[in-house]
Amino acid sequence: MSDIVHIVCPHCLASNRLPRERLISSPNCGKCKKSLFSGQVATLSGVSFAAMIERNEIPMVVDFWAPWCGPCKSMAPAFEQAAKVLEPKIRMAKVNIDTEQTIANRFKIQSIPTLVYFFRGKELARQNGAMDTASIIRWVQSVSEQF
Template sequence: MSQSLKITCLECGAVNRAPSDKLGAGPKCGTCGARLMDGKVRELDPATLQKASKTDDVPLIVDYWAPWCGPCRMMAPEFQKAAQSMSGVARFAKINTEDFPKVSMKANIRGIPALILYQKGREVARQAGAMPAKSIEDFVRAKSQTIS
């Protein structure tokens, strides 16, 4: 029997439950109908980041970035490739540290781009610096508590 996992909708902020064996089938939010595991990178606001990082059972990898950061802009397409490759396994999101400096201060971000992996209500791992898609995928697989 599959276990029920909590997943926060990154569009409306509603917390949903989905069976672990159905994540690849594209579950939708019961409130707004948005896809919960669609392989796209979502821009987050602080409230949604807070809720998802504290609630979700599914791995959530967040890219802390800024528009003026060259390595951040270079990594963006690689981050999107990794998100598509890991659709149904993990979710990918970004937060703009220039728009939300308090978030990066609270997360103790010292340099960008910085990736933080959240799962089951806590930070699981972090990695600084630009990385290719394969390295991002390897990082998520190695540090996640539920995927291999």
């Protein structure tokens, strides 16, 4: 692994070059000065999805969901808790399939909630169905260990 990683700011989408060891020291974006990691789940749209998935050099886990979906709503707090635990090693994000149908179609999302694990622009794994916090963390860590 390289000692330098590119991290896309979830606020302004600027790419930041950081030494890997600085990820745990609450780094700020060089452009907008906001925190690169806040333990918050990023909400992705068409433009931000491409930037975050393709240019980040840390894995991204995306929750494909919809506001009308009961299991999606029940899993949302667990996904948010998992983000607090997994950052800065893993970035967590959400895509609303109703407003971002092009993205959902591109990745052939058939059921929701669906979690998709991306690394360097490629889908490496996916998991369908609602999970609790511990199950989300366990799944993400098991995928991370494989790659």
